Amino acid sequence: MDYRQLREEVIAYSKTIGIDKIGFTAAEPFGELKNRLIRQQELGYQSGFEEPDIEKRTNPELLMEKPRSIIAIALAYPSKMNERVVSKKGERRGIFCRASWGLDYHHILRAKLAKLEEFILEKVPGARLKSMVDTGELADRAVAERAGIGWSGKNCSIITPEFGSYVYLGEMITSIPFEPDTPLEDQCGSCRKCLDACPTGALVQGGQLNAQRCISFLTQTKDFIPEEFREKIGNRIYGCDSCQTACPMNKGRDFHFHEEMEPDPEVAKPLLKPILSLSNREFKERFGKVAGSWRGKKPIQRNAIIALAHFKDDTAVSELENLIRKDPRPVMRGTAAWALGKIGGSESAFILQKALAEENDEEVLTEIKKGIEMIK
Known part of the structure; x- marks a missing residue:
């Protein structure tokens, strides 16, 4: 042949x-x-x-x-x-990468x-x-x-x-012996814009990533996000594009070759508050077709709470209170408590003091105390 x-x-x-x-x-x-x-x-x-x-x-x-x-x-x-x-x-809206x-x-x-x-x-x-x-x-x-x-x-x-x-x-x-192509020359040169743009310093050096510090990874975890990273996540609810948008090779690059890749803006940049109360079925109907849904609704909901804290959205206080009072998942209750502390105000303080007296989970209690301290 x-x-x-x-x-x-x-x-x-x-x-x-x-x-x-x-x-x-x-x-x-x-x-x-x-x-x-x-x-x-x-x-x-x-x-x-x-x-x-x-x-x-x-x-x-x-x-x-x-x-x-x-x-x-x-x-x-x-x-x-x-x-x-x-x-x-x-x-307020979050953003998928x-x-x-x-x-x-x-x-x-x-x-x-x-x-x-x-x-x-x-x-x-x-x-x-x-x-x-x-x-x-x-x-x-x-x-x-x-x-x-x-x-x-x-x-x-x-x-x-x-x-x-x-x-x-x-x-x-x-199993076919196709002739190989020649690899391309590295064209990054002395540029380090991606390294400087990384919000958490996850890019240790050119070509080396500490995934444990990468926002893209952190948004896909299911436990509490370490406090040092929460404010750096901003309104990202899945993934991170900072090292790509900073790259000069990506300047002006925007390709719409594939219809199935076109984003629905209400999915790619969704309203945050409605995410908090989605059932499993509603989550699958809304986000099930995108890659960012692969870990289920828990990480997305937790990240939406962090995003509301980023915006200091006081219109979300009642939704966050509802999570603290009724959500069976400690990560949701604890993250909501931290978010109320970031948002601040007398209403948030009252909710947190009440939660302090009623909560039994040690990790959640730690987050409630952090929230109270932030308001003080």
Whole structure:
């Protein structure tokens, strides 16, 4: 078989199904990545959401018998909303990061990869193929970097010359010996705008992230957010874009190639107060189609409380009181108590004093006392 011709046919077909960029690399182990991951693990910088087996993350041979190449794909997503909604007093809004606008990208990329698999199998019926997006074993960024999709920026994102870092990534391990692409030169140079823009100092140095301090990670946890990070979260209810919006390579980059990625502004930038009382069913109906819903409603609701505290929204006091009095989840009651302390005022003080006498959970009591101290 003429694999060079097949490669060109795969590239041409990929464009017809809406894949914005495609690259190829050998299915060799990712030795440098393995060393970095071991070091990250030693430092305690991992998020815990990753595949725990570093060997599987870095050796394609453990994922498929006799792999010969990996195809990397990228799809560009929007950085601006065509329709805008405004946050105002009494109607404050939170914000999902850009990677959670529109339909969950996992579904979008898996559908593209499935079509690409079908095409390849028509050409090579006996081919072995294994596709993955984000939650697979391989590190998407490492594959994309080696396949020439873009370079790994200081903000730990893949930066493409065409689309900046506003791209979703996926890959396919194959048994076909496709000719590899040449990796791109790093173009970050001496720029450190992303490092300076990180609200929590999670970017330790160029290319090294302490996930435990990253707002994107923190907004996805389910426990109390450490107090040192709460004010830095602002009105983010899922994810963080600070290191992307600060990047000069992203200036003026805004792509609307895929209708399913277009954000519904009422979902991407939702009103905060209604989020607090959503049932599980209502949450799924409202947010279930976006990537930011994957951890369920608890983190989103907790982050909405923190956002209301950020705005010092005194119109939310009654909703926060309701959480302290009735919500069975200590994280919600405690975060609401802290938020009342940030909002302040005599009504908040009265609610907290009453809660102090009625609460039994030690962590919640600690948050109530913090709230009372803030008002004093």
